[in-house]
Amino acid sequence: MNDVRDLVTCRRRTGLVWAALLVCSGLMAFAQTKNSCLDCHSNLPEPLGVSVETYSQNIHAQKGLTCAACHGGNADSDDPEKAMSRATGWKGKIERKQIPELCASCHADAERMKKYNPGLRVDQFQQYKTSVHGIKWAKGDSKVAVCTDCHGVHDLRAPSDPRSNVHPTNIATTCSRCHADAEYMKPYGIKTDQFANYQQSVHHDAMMVRGDLSAPTCTTCHGNHGATPPGVANVTNVCSNCHVFQAQLFETSPHKDAFAAMGFPGCVTCHSNHAIKHPTDEMVGTGPKAVCTKCHTEGDAGFMQADAMHNQLADLASANAASEELLGRVERQGMEVGQAKLQAAQARDALLKARVTVHAFRDSELKRDTDAGLAVARQTHVAGEKALEEWRFRRVGLGLSLVMIAFTLVGLGLYIRNLEQK
Amino acid sequence: MASPVASVRDWFHERFPLDDLIALAQKKKVPVHRYSYWYFLGGMTLFLFGVQVLTGGLLLMYYRPGADEAFESVQFIMTQVQFGWLVRSVHSWSANLLVFMAFAHLFSVLFLRSYRKPRELTWVSGILLLFLMLGFGFSGYLLPWNTLSYFATKVGTEIPAQIPIIGRPVMLFLRGGEDITGSTLTRLYGFHVAILPAVATLLIGVHLALIQWFGMSVPPGIEERWQAHPAEKKEIRFFPNFVLRELMAWYVALGLLGALAALFPWGLGVKADPFASAPAGIKPEWYFLSMFQTLKLIPAKILGLDGEMLGILAFGVIGAAALLLPFLDQEKPFNTRRWIPGLACVFLGYMAAMTVYGWVAK
Numbered sequence: 001m002n003d004v005r006d007l008v009t010c011r012r013r014t015g016l017v018w019a020a021l022l023v024c025s026g027l028m029a030f031a032q033t034k035n036s037c038l039d040c041h042s043n044l045p046e047p048l049g050v051s052v053e054t055y056s057q058n059i060h061a062q063k064g065l066t067c068a069a070c071h072g073g074n075a076d077s078d079d080p081e082k083a084m085s086r087a088t089g090w091k092g093k094i095e096r097k098q099i100p101e102l103c104a105s106c107h108a109d110a111e112r113m114k115k116y117n118p119g120l121r122v123d124q125f126q127q128y129k130t131s132v133h134g135i136k137w138a139k140g141d142s143k144v145a146v147c148t149d150c151h152g153v154h155d156l157r158a159p160s161d162p163r164s165n166v167h168p169t170n171i172a173t174t175c176s177r178c179h180a181d182a183e184y185m186k187p188y189g190i191k192t193d194q195f196a197n198y199q200q201s202v203h204h205d206a207m208m209v210r211g212d213l214s215a216p217t218c219t220t221c222h223g224n225h226g227a228t229p230p231g232v233a234n235v236t237n238v239c240s241n242c243h244v245f246q247a248q249l250f251e252t253s254p255h256k257d258a259f260a261a262m263g264f265p266g267c268v269t270c271h272s273n274h275a276i277k278h279p280t281d282e283m284v285g286t287g288p289k290a291v292c293t294k295c296h297t298e299g300d301a302g303f304m305q306a307d308a309m310h311n312q313l314a315d316l317a318s319a320n321a322a323s324e325e326l327l328g329r330v331e332r333q334g335m336e337v338g339q340a341k342l343q344a345a346q347a348r349d350a351l352l353k354a355r356v357t358v359h360a361f362r363d364s365e366l367k368r369d370t371d372a373g374l375a376v377a378r379q380t381h382v383a384g385e386k387a388l389e390e391w392r393f394r395r396v397g398l399g400l401s402l403v404m405i406a407f408t409l410v411g412l413g414l415y416i417r418n419l420e421q422k
Numbered sequence: 423m424a425s426p427v428a429s430v431r432d433w434f435h436e437r438f439p440l441d442d443l444i445a446l447a448q449k450k451k452v453p454v455h456r457y458s459y460w461y462f463l464g465g466m467t468l469f470l471f472g473v474q475v476l477t478g479g480l481l482l483m484y485y486r487p488g489a490d491e492a493f494e495s496v497q498f499i500m501t502q503v504q505f506g507w508l509v510r511s512v513h514s515w516s517a518n519l520l521v522f523m524a525f526a527h528l529f530s531v532l533f534l535r536s537y538r539k540p541r542e543l544t545w546v547s548g549i550l551l552l553f554l555m556l557g558f559g560f561s562g563y564l565l566p567w568n569t570l571s572y573f574a575t576k577v578g579t580e581i582p583a584q585i586p587i588i589g590r591p592v593m594l595f596l597r598g599g600e601d602i603t604g605s606t607l608t609r610l611y612g613f614h615v616a617i618l619p620a621v622a623t624l625l626i627g628v629h630l631a632l633i634q635w636f637g638m639s640v641p642p643g644i645e646e647r648w649q650a651h652p653a654e655k656k657e658i659r660f661f662p663n664f665v666l667r668e669l670m671a672w673y674v675a676l677g678l679l680g681a682l683a684a685l686f687p688w689g690l691g692v693k694a695d696p697f698a699s700a701p702a703g704i705k706p707e708w709y710f711l712s713m714f715q716t717l718k719l720i721p722a723k724i725l726g727l728d729g730e731m732l733g734i735l736a737f738g739v740i741g742a743a744a745l746l747l748p749f750l751d752q753e754k755p756f757n758t759r760r761w762i763p764g765l766a767c768v769f770l771g772y773m774a775a776m777t778v779y780g781w782v783a784k
Contacts, residue, residue, distance in 0.1 A: 334685075334686060334687040334689070335687070336497065336500040336501050336507065336687075336689075336690050338497055338690065338692075339497065339501065394507075394508075394684045395684065397684065398680060398681060398684040398685070401677070401680050402677055402680070402681065405673050405674075405676060405677040405680075406677075408673055409670055409673050409674070412666055412669060412670050412673070413670065415666065416663065416666050416667065416670075419662070419663065419666075420658075420663065
């Protein structure tokens with residue numbers, strides 16, 4: 001019995017020791033992240049004030065860094081004289097021109113960054129120095145963007161955080177803070193309509209309406225830390241990162257050399273840059289919405305090719321629409337057309353492929369794809385017509401059956417009456 | 423010398439008591455009164471069961487059970503097989519009309535109190551047949567292997583899992599595993615085309631034999647009046663008078679089935695994808711809708727017990743009460759005889775209201 005009591009007592013003591021260790025480790029963790037700066041600055045007004053809530057959401061604070069990591073001084077000390085002593089390296093407010101190098105003192109240090117995030121790149125500063133922003137910064141322009149303009153300062157969050165200024169959905173807005181400000185951009189002599197145009201674009205729709213985070217935003221084409229406008233010769237390379245097949249076909253097309261000779265910037269010549277609208281079949285051809293007629297005039301070979309290509313696309317699109325309308329109609333009438341609908345999907349795919357093949361700008365090549373699609377569309381249309389014919393046959397069959405049943409009922413009724421009258 | 427036809431007939435009569443059977447059918451009388459038309463419902467239910475056997479047999483010639491083949495084979499039946507669409511549509515519509523007719527027959531028997539002595543076993547066999555028809559509906563629903571049937575079966579097999587102790591084994595037995603797979607399909611197919619038909623045929627035989635033996639029940643009020651005034655009693659012969667009338671009703675049902683199948687062919691939907699998410703607002707067939715909606719409305723906890731489990735237990739109690747109704751219909755000690763029609767009305771109203779609510783609810 002005593003042995004059991006000893007065992008219970010021993011277990012209780014072990015439990016107390018564990019509890020004490022847990023409390024101590026919590027206190028030690030608190031001591032490690034002590035940040036005496038906030039004791040005062042959380043109560044100060046802007047621009048010196050930083051609320052505890054704002055700072056707690058800062059990625060650096062979450063990684064255990066204190067104000068002293070950037071501002072210097074001693075965040076452990078509760079004595080303002082010691083905490084903000086120039087002798088101990090306190091820097092006070094960081095000048096704008098010092099910011100890129102200050103950030104780089106950690107973010108360009110591979111050994112140091114490994115401790116926090118081994119996957120994080122450390123070439124941001126090197127890239128920044130090659131950007132338009134970085135080149136102007138090196139020349140002493142203090143208006144150009146530095147790290148904190150995009151990433152934030154005391155509320156700096158990880159780019160994956162949807163509240164971060166550099167989250168994919170927020171990047172365009174962040175860039176527009178300067179680039180859509182006509183007054184601010186005046187000295188640089190560049191347009192300020194990029195953001196307004198981007199908001200009209202298919203890329204913006206993909207990002208903001210469909211929520212596709214892989215859709216292009218400013219940094220996708222211009223780069224982020226090395227942000228620069230892609231040169232005329234490089235536009236195709238930028239677009240081809242996503243539109244691979246279109247770019248490959250363009251490389252083999254007669255437009256490749258012609259555009260280069262005339263100094264036209266590849267894809268942008270027809271699709272524009274920031275205001276890229278959803279392409280339509282009307283863009284190809286000789287109609288009022290066609291872009292081909294910007295260069296080609298009636299009678300030249302390109303004009304005729306453009307017209308032929310438009311007709312091929314229009315024929316396939318209209319054949320697809322007609323067969324799908326028919327299939328939809330007979331399906332609503334209750335006919336089973338699942339297999340024909342699968343075929344219709346193949347015809348739609350053929351049209352999609354043809355719209356990519358357009359970028360080879362050869363009507364013979366496009367015809368191969370549209371002919372294949374038209375053959376499938378014809379098959380689905382025939383399937384739809386057969387289903388419609390079957391539907392009519394069923395109606396007639398039902399009518400005849402009901403007439404026969406009605407005759408039988410009348411006959412039976414008369415027979416019963418005759419039987420019971422006997 | 424006898425004619426060849428007469429010789430064959432005589433040969434047959436010596437070996438099969440056909441004349442005795444015809445005499446028995448002719449001997450049977452069907453009462454004629456203002457509720458006589460309710461007598462047709464049982465026959466209609468039998469006719470629809472016959473349609474199910476016939477069309478089901480035809481479907482079996484092309485249907486292939488299996489997760490990779492079931493949907494495609496039904497699609498083949500509906501698009502490639504001559505009149506396959508008609509057979510499949512009639513089978514589906516007839517199944518629904520059969521359940522409806524079975525319920526209508528049940529309530530007509532209940533309100534006319536035709537289950538009273540000596541027809542208690544006729545009632546019990548009828549209730550068991552209704553349960554079997556619901557089993558046919560449940561097991562047949564998965565066979566086309568489309569999205570709706572897949573997820574409806576998933577929800578349907580989760581419900582018995584709430585029953586304490588036996589719930590999970592029952593679910594595993596129905597599914598043939600943890601999830602709805604090809605194993606579930608072949609299992610329910612086995613129930614649908616072999617086990618349930620065998621039991622149903624046996625029970626229908628018993629049910630019909632009992633009806634033939636005891637004859638048609640006359641409602642108590644009319645029976646008392648006829649006993650007091652025997653001259654008022656009216657009857658017709660079962661064969662051929664009643665049978666011909668029943669035949670007319672069957673023809674009407676046949677026309678209705680043909681019209682429904684041609685005007686509203688039963689859809690096939692999209693092939694089941696076990697990795698897809700369940701479609702929003704998924705619902706079971708209409709005859710399970712009142713139970714489904716009730717379970718949806720029951721609070722999660724009632725007096726600390728699982729609400730859904732209590733709901734399922736309540737359905738079990740109602741089912742048992744329905745099965746044993748003739749034995750609960752007594753004057754003493756609680757005069758349950760007086761309550762039963764009222765309770766049945768409330769139950770019927772509740773079922774109808776919940777079915778409509780479940781139909782319109784999102």
